Amino acid sequence: MTASIIDGRAFADGLGRKIAGSIPIFEAYAGRRPGLAVVLVGTDPASEVYVRSKGRMARKLGMESFEYVLPETTTQDELLALVARLNADDRIDGILVQLPLPKGLDALAVVTAIDPAKDVDGLHPMSAGMLASGLPGMVSCTPLGCIMLLEATLGSLAGRDAIVVGRSILVGKPMAQLLLARDCTVTIAHSRTRDLPGKVAQAEIVVAAVGAAEMIRGEWIRPGATVIDIGTSRIERDGRKTLVGDVDFAGAVERAGAITPVPGGVGPMTIMTLMHNAVIAAHRRVGLPEPTWR
């Protein structure tokens, strides 16, 4: 069996068109466009690329983008002061602080300082708690994009056996909560899990979010399974730099029913669900009913 390839770029483009279409309606009501603030501390080249592409996408869809690039030497207090300013700024509906932060800065303290109404990353403990409680808070962009791809591929997820490999606050934990909310039977695996190959082999849905290049081997995959690969690692192969996921794609594509590629799978969805979250936050903040484009 050769898996069908889940085209995240095409799906993200479609979502982007719906988001763009909703913005004039928002603007007519609110007298302004939805505003997204992205904060980068330091000069990590990969992070600079992501932050720039987030700003570009926001403008392309008709939103206002506020970009803040702070020096590596920024103190905790300076960063908290910026977050307080963004919280108080009515033009800004969503705030994303790009992670990881440089050494010496406390990411959890920064994220906790963000107004939960503007927490488009779903990282605030309030957002995590609302998700776990089944309340309508902000859901982390990457897991939200994965759920959209899974539902587009499989329809109802109810009753399916799913494994999430990885337990980070940004991805693994919210992913598991979203699957659970759709009535999957969810296993969360991590670095201390025994017999990972055996557990992966039982899953109809595999979500790989470990951040280790090609760690999930193709021969572990249950025939016909749907594989969602969240990893992006830059490696050198045959003397060339390439971007690979957490899944051994060449092996997994021979067994899976459907699989996301890297690049072109989850990555483009992550950017578009950030736009989605910013527009949802904007509607909630001005008291407009949320668009139902899903």
Ligand SMILES: Nc1nc(=O)c2c([nH]1)NC[C@@H]1CN(c3ccc(C(=O)N[C@@H](CCC(=O)O)C(=O)O)cc3)C=[N+]21
């Ligand atoms: N607070 C916070 N929230 C995040 O959501 C967040 C973050 N910090 N820090 C870094 C990670 C990483 N991330 C990606 C976004 C888009 C692509 C993406 O578009 N990838 C393209 C390829 C890009 C390339 O070629 O390098 C693709 O997979 O097709 C990848 C990774 C969001 N992150």
Ligand SMILES: [Mg+2]
């Ligand atoms: Mg990808």
